[in-house]
Structure formats: structure tokens, C-alpha cells
Amino acid sequence: MVTNTSQEAIDLDAPWISQEDLPVEKYQIVDEDGGYDPDDVPDLEETEFLDLYRWMLVEKRYAERMIKLQRRGQMGTVGSSRGHEASIVGSGYALQDGDWLLGMGRETSAMLQRGVSLRDIILFWRGVEDAQRFLTEQNCMIGISVGGYLPMTTGVGWGMNLTDTDAVVTAHFGDGATSTGAFHEAVNFAGVLDAPAIFYCQNNQWAISTPFEKQTNANSIAQRGLGYGVHGIRVDGNDVLAVYDAMREARELARAGHPVLFEALTYRTEGHSTSDDPTEYRGREEVEEWLERDPIERYESFLKSEGLWDAVDKEALVAEVDEEFSAAVEAADAYGPRDVDELFEYVYEDLPPILRGQLDEMEGDLEDLDDLEAYIERRPKG
Amino acid sequence: MAETIINAINMALREEMERDDGVVVFGEDVAETGGVFRATEGLKEQFGGDRVVDTPLSEIAIAGGAVGLAVFGLRPVAEIQFSGFLPPAFDQLVTHASRIRWRTRGQWSAPMVVRTPYGAGIRALEHHSESLEGAYAHVPGLQVVIPSTPYDTKGLLKSAIRSPDPVLFMEPKHIYRSVREDVPDDDYEVPIGEAAVRREGEDVTVISWGAMMQKTLEAVDRIDADAEVIDLRTISPMDRETVVESVKKTGRCVVVHEAPYSGGWASEIIATINDEVLMYLEAPVERITGYDIPVPLLSMEDYYIPHPPRIAAGIEDVLDY
Numbered sequence: 001m002v003t004n005t006s007q008e009a010i011d012l013d014a015p016w017i018s019q020e021d022l023p024v025e026k027y028q029i030v031d032e033d034g035g036y037d038p039d040d041v042p043d044l045e046e047t048e049f050l051d052l053y054r055w056m057l058v059e060k061r062y063a064e065r066m067i068k069l070q071r072r073g074q075m076g077t078v079g080s081s082r083g084h085e086a087s088i089v090g091s092g093y094a095l096q097d098g099d100w101l102l103g104m105g106r107e108t109s110a111m112l113q114r115g116v117s118l119r120d121i122i123l124f125w126r127g128v129e130d131a132q133r134f135l136t137e138q139n140c141m142i143g144i145s146v147g148g149y150l151p152m153t154t155g156v157g158w159g160m161n162l163t164d165t166d167a168v169v170t171a172h173f174g175d176g177a178t179s180t181g182a183f184h185e186a187v188n189f190a191g192v193l194d195a196p197a198i199f200y201c202q203n204n205q206w207a208i209s210t211p212f213e214k215q216t217n218a219n220s221i222a223q224r225g226l227g228y229g230v231h232g233i234r235v236d237g238n239d240v241l242a243v244y245d246a247m248r249e250a251r252e253l254a255r256a257g258h259p260v261l262f263e264a265l266t267y268r269t270e271g272h273s274t275s276d277d278p279t280e281y282r283g284r285e286e287v288e289e290w291l292e293r294d295p296i297e298r299y300e301s302f303l304k305s306e307g308l309w310d311a312v313d314k315e316a317l318v319a320e321v322d323e324e325f326s327a328a329v330e331a332a333d334a335y336g337p338r339d340v341d342e343l344f345e346y347v348y349e350d351l352p353p354i355l356r357g358q359l360d361e362m363e364g365d366l367e368d369l370d371d372l373e374a375y376i377e378r379r380p381k382g
Numbered sequence: 383m384a385e386t387i388i389n390a391i392n393m394a395l396r397e398e399m400e401r402d403d404g405v406v407v408f409g410e411d412v413a414e415t416g417g418v419f420r421a422t423e424g425l426k427e428q429f430g431g432d433r434v435v436d437t438p439l440s441e442i443a444i445a446g447g448a449v450g451l452a453v454f455g456l457r458p459v460a461e462i463q464f465s466g467f468l469p470p471a472f473d474q475l476v477t478h479a480s481r482i483r484w485r486t487r488g489q490w491s492a493p494m495v496v497r498t499p500y501g502a503g504i505r506a507l508e509h510h511s512e513s514l515e516g517a518y519a520h521v522p523g524l525q526v527v528i529p530s531t532p533y534d535t536k537g538l539l540k541s542a543i544r545s546p547d548p549v550l551f552m553e554p555k556h557i558y559r560s561v562r563e564d565v566p567d568d569d570y571e572v573p574i575g576e577a578a579v580r581r582e583g584e585d586v587t588v589i590s591w592g593a594m595m596q597k598t599l600e601a602v603d604r605i606d607a608d609a610e611v612i613d614l615r616t617i618s619p620m621d622r623e624t625v626v627e628s629v630k631k632t633g634r635c636v637v638v639h640e641a642p643y644s645g646g647w648a649s650e651i652i653a654t655i656n657d658e659v660l661m662y663l664e665a666p667v668e669r670i671t672g673y674d675i676p677v678p679l680l681s682m683e684d685y686y687i688p689h690p691p692r693i694a695a696g697i698e699d700v701l702d703y
Contacts, residue, residue: 076505076507076680076681077505077506077507077680126680126681127505127507127678127679127680127681127682127683128679128681129678129679129682144507144508144509144510145466145467145508145509146439146467147439148470176438176439177439179438179439179440179443180439180440180441180442180470181440181441181442181443181470182470207410207439208410208411208415208418209411209414209415209436210410210411210414210436210437210438210439214436214438215438215439216438275418276418280414280415281414281415338681338682340682340685343673343675343678343682343685343686344673344675347674347675347676354644354674355673355674355675358643358673358674358675359673362673362685365691365692365695368695369691369692369695370691371691372689372691372692375684375687375689375690375691376684376685376689377684378681378682378684379505379680379681
């Protein structure tokens with residue numbers, strides 16, 4: 001029977017090994033109560049500390065407003081990133097120009113930091129094919145197939161090695177993805193290749209309705225690095241400074257040919273997507289507990305302790321961020337006009353005759369068949 | 383009681399689990415919440431967590447685990463959340479499920495079902511809209527079944543669970559809740575490998591299955607001809623006899639499927655007609671299908687789907703030939 005009771009710690013004699021012999025620590029700089037050791041704080045400029053804060057507001061407002069747009073019928077299905085702000089922002093902030101970022105849709109700010117425009121993220125969630133054309137210009141891609149793009153990540157890192165490119169490739173994915181075959185093969189192969197790859201798992205503890213303890217019998221994702229012979233680390237994903245600091249180090253390791261399996265422990269405070277009702281599978285108490293650990297509030301308390309809070313006008317910042325979002329929505333609304341030929345473009349580099357014929361047929365049908373358009377809804381906007 | 387396809391799936395699973403203690407239902411998000419489409423709703427409450435199991439996010443292990451359970455004498459009914467996630471699991475279906483009876487000369491077999499929603503039209507993300515039944519039907523030993531009505535869904539799923547050989551049960555998710563009909567509480571089966579004649583006619587044979595059946599029937603209503611409409615129901619092994627007899631009678635045929643054009647199952651149907659009844663044909667057999675492109679993303683996916691005006695025009699072409 002499929003059961004998943006956590007193993008009792010057994011004191012086994014060598015040569016047996018057990019995960020109980022290896023407690024995995026959680027790397028943290030600012031604790032839940034806002035306390036920290038000044039010696040542990042990463043060496044950043046004042047403007048950079050403030051920049052991190054602004055990015056977290058960007059992520060938060062983006063998530064809130066995307067959900068609103070979806071509810072108003074102006075956006076397709078979209079997943080909220082509320083709760084992940086530190087994990088997303090800290091990981092992206094440590095990357096450099098030329099680095100690659102392959103994600104799954106819950107790492108928007110990290111992509112914006114790479115130079116992706118918010119308009120194109122909005123177009124992506126509206127189901128506009130061209131969006132990813134713009135994402136890839138910044139070495140970014142959103143892969144919807146869970147875990148499916150991780151072997152490709154390994155391959156990109158391999159390519160960086162073969163071409164002596166001084167950069168790293170990062171894949172962002174969730175805890176669910178670590179159960180796919182693709183994940184295991186990708187991380188293992190990256191280790192063999194000494195690929196400059198960072199496998200960045202946002203462990204938000206829920207894969208739709210499946211909790212982490214039912215996803216795997218492992219106590220952590222990070223410990224699996226041992227099995228593949230790569231570096232692993234578990235980080236408090238609600239502590240933006242810890243994420244940034246560990247990611248910066250991960251980047252150095254990866255550049256030196258040591259792939260990293262990075263686990264950011266966070267929590268998805270809302271549904272998996274707008275099609276999901278999380279109240280069906282988890283208690284309010286657990287959510288409340290995590291809302292208490294809100295990454296933005298924790299960082300605010302850090303800024304206060306550092307005497308940097310006086311430089312922050314939160315209201316003005318939120319207004320500014322909101323304005324940027326509104327402008328991006330307007331730009332997305334204005335994107336177009338689009339025609340059916342773009343559905344046939346890019347299937348191959350050159351349109352083969354058979355596809356040319358099918359496109360002609362489609363266009364002919366749309367012209368000749370009086371009520372065909374009545375069956376076709378272009379949706380949502382864009 | 384007028385039921386939906388989703389209700390019919392749920393009924394079939396429940397009845398089969400009551401009938402046979404060996405039936406085990408598992409997949410991603412199937413137990414605690416009853417599945418993303420609610421097909422398995424209430425099963426865990428009734429049959430407990432040993433027989434209704436939420437799995438890790440592991441398509442290979444879900445499909446391969448089903449093979450192991452089946453070999454061991456149980457009756458696994460696995461769910462792959464969307465058919466777009468089948469490709470990793472395809473290896474297990476091809477390499478093991480479809481040929482274990484053959485490999486072990488009948489000593490072991492894989493009586494198992496993999497249920498999966500397929501098709502476009504629900505505004506989902508990439509990889510949530512494919513129709514690749516033709517690819518799956520190409521595998522010897524793997525039965526591929528696609529219902530189009532609630533009544534058939536229950537009967538076919540029960541047949542699939544009782545079948546001694548593996549079944550890929552592809553569910554037309556676009557019509558999960560839009561088609562309703564009475565589904566009896568009785569225990570009945572709809573046999574695998576038998577097409578249904580939905581409408582008898584003399585002028586032209588129109589063949590379809592799954593989500594395209596509704597659109598095909600709507601198209602037939604628009605044309606001024608006496609069309610015979612066949613719901614294939616089982617893609618593989620195909621009921622060649624019903625197809626052949628109908629075309630023998632009408633002399634004309636149109637095949638409608640949502641899957642891409644090249645190498646779609648229509649090709650196999652047309653080849654069958656060529657083999658068996660070429661000399662009865664009054665016109666070349668026409669196919670109305672999706673295009674040889676990935677299903678467009680949600681903003682323009684409707685352009686991909688064969689709608690009634692296109693189907694009707696295709697039928698008229700064949701009638702006017």
C-alpha cells in the first residue's frame with residue numbers, strides 16, 4: 001500500500017546510512033522575529049537594500065493585480081506568488097547579465113530583473129504566443145510542463161562549459177517537480193558534467209493539493225544533492241537576505257563547475273492557480289501561521305533596525321509600482337493586431353508546403369464560411 | 383437522472399470499487415480533493431486512503447506503478463491529470479504495459495486503466511490541450527478508448543476496468559459538464575472495440591469521436607442530407623466492420639477529429655476504407671481535423687478546433703463531388 005509515514009530514527013550500524021543521520025539545517029539571516037547578527041548581513045549598498053524592498057513590492061502588487069484581472073475576465077488562469085516574494089526576489093537579484101533563467105511562472109520579478117518587460121509577462125498569461133519570443137531575448141523561458149525543462153537546463157549549462165561562457169543557468173521550479181523523472185536525470189547529469197547550473201526549488205510545500213510530506217519521504221530537497229553528488233542547501237525562503245546571500249554563493253559554486261541544488265523553503269499563501277481553491281485541502285490555521293512569517297514584513301523590520309526605513313516612502317513606492325503595472329497592462333491591451341498566420345509561424349524555421357496549404361485553408365474557411373467566426377472567441381484581451 | 387460525463391466517470395469508479403476490492407484509484411490530487419475535475423470526488427471518503435491515493439508528481443511512477451500493481455493481481459485505475467503530461471509516462475505504456483502479456487507469454491498481464499482528460503477549448507495553459515490518440519493507438523497491445531456521452535462513459539470505463547489488457551481511457555474534457563443524459567444506476571458495460579451508429583442514414587457516413595461528436599452532430603443538422611453518423615468510441619482496436627458496412631451503404635465518408643491532420647487516426651480509417659470498400663466510393667474520403675501545429679495558447683485556441691461550419695462544408699464537398 002502507498003503510505004508515507006516518516007521513518008523512526010533508527011540508530012543503525014555502519015555501513016547503513018539514513019537521512020536521520022544528517023539533519024539538514026535551514027540557512028537564515030533574519031529570523032521570524034526580525035532578529036539578526038549584523039556580521040551575517042550581506043555586504044550590499046544602501047541603495048541595494050532598498051532595491052530589494054522595492055522588488056518585493058513589485059512582486060506582491062503584480063500577484064494581487066493579476067488575480068484581480070483574472071477575476072474580471074482580462075487574464076487567463078494565473079498562479080499567485082503571494083508568500084514567495086523573498087524567494088523570488090532574492091534569487092533573481094543574485095544573478096548577473098548573461099545568466100539564463102528557466103522558470104515555471106512563479107518567478108516573475110526574477111525575470112523582470114533579467115530585463116524582461118512586465119508587458120510580456122502579462123501577454124504570456126493572456127495566452128499570446130509572441131510573449132515567450134520576448135522572454136527568450138533575455139535568456140528566460142517559462143516551461144509549463146512541470147520539471148520538463150530541467151534536463152534542458154543541464155544542457156544549457158553544458159553548452160556554457162563547451163563555449164567557455166562565463167555565466168550560469170538557473171531553473172526555478174516547485175517541490176512537485178522534484179518528483180519527476182526529469183528532475184532526477186537533470187540534476188544527476190549536471191553533476192557529471194560539472195555544469196554551471198543552479199536548480200532552484202521554491203519549496204512552497206504544496207503541489208496543488210499534495211503536501212510536501214506526501215510528495216517525498218525525504219526530509220528536505222536539499223539533502224538529495226548528496227545523492228547526485230552536487231552541492232545542496234536549504235534556505236529560509238521568506239528571508240530575502242538569506243536567499244540572496246546563498247544564491248550569490250551558489251552562483252560562484254556553479255561558475256566553478258559545481259552544480260547546486262537549492263531549496264528555498266517558503267509557502268504559497270493562496271491557491272495553486274485561479275482554478276484552485278486551497279481551502280479544500282488545508283486548514284486556515286496553517287495559512288495564518290505562514291502569513292505571520294510574511295517575507296515583506298520581516299524585511300521591513302530589518303530595514304527599521306538598520307535605520308534604512310526612513311528612506312522609504314512605502315505609499316509612494318506602492319503607487320509607483322502600481323503605475324508601472326497599469327502601464328504594462330495598457331501596453332498589453334495595445335499589443336497587436338494579431339492574425340492566424342502566427343499560429344503557423346515558428347512550427348519550423350520555414351513553413352513547409354503542407355502547412356502553407358493548411359494555413360491557406362484556414363484563412364479561406366474564415367473568409368468563406370459565414371458563421372465560423374461565431375464559434376471563435378478571442379480571449380481574454382490581447 | 384441526467385448526468386454529466388464527469389458524474390458518469392465517478393459512478394463507474396465507485397461501482398467498480400464496490401464490486402472488486404482489487405480496484406485501486408490513484409494519481410495527482412485525486413484523493414483529498416477528488417481530482418482537479420472532480421472525477422474522483424468522494425471516493426477516498428468511501429473507500430479509504432489505501433485504495434484512493436494521492437501520488438507524488440511522478441507520471442512515470444504512476445503509469446509504471448500501475449503496471450506493477452496489475453502484474454501483482456490488482457486492478458489499478460491511474461489518473462494522469464492532463465493528457466499533455468502523458469509523454470514521460472508513454473515509455474511505461476509502450477515498454478511495459480502494452481507488451482507484458484506478450485513478453486511473458488501470458489504468464490503476467492497488465493489489466494490496468496490510465497484515465498486522462500484530453501483536448502482543447504478550456505482556456506488552459508500550454509500542454510493542457512493536446513489530442514494525441516493517434517500516436518497512442520499506434521502501440522500494439524494498448525487499447526485506446528474515447529467516450530463522447532455520459533452513458534457510454536460509464537459503460538466503457540467499467541469495461542476498461544474489467545478488461546484483461548491495458549486501456550488508455552481518454553476523456554473529452556471540453557464536454558465534461560456540457561453533455562447530459564440519463565445514466566442508469568444498473569451495472570452495464572459498453573464493449574470496447576464497438577463503434578456506435580448515432581444516426582442512420584443513406585447519403586454519407588460521418589465518423590468522429592470524443593469532444594468532436596457534439597460538433598459533428600451539430601454540423602449534420604445543418605446540411606440537407608441523410609447522414610449516417612458513427613461514434614468510433616474505441617480508437618484501437620478499431621471496429622472496422624461498422625465503418626466498412628456503413629461506407630458500403632453510403633458510398634461517401636467524412637472523418638472528423640480534433641487531433642492534427644498528418645498521421646491522425648483518420649488516416650487509418652481512410653486506409654481501411656481503401657482496403658475494404660474502395661470500389662463502393664462515390665467520392666474521396668474527406669477529413670476535417672486540427673492543423674499540424676501545436677494547439678494555440680488560450681487567446682486563439684478556438685481557431686484550431688474543427689467547428690460545425692467547417693465540418694458541414696466538408697460533408698457538403700463530399701456530397702457534391
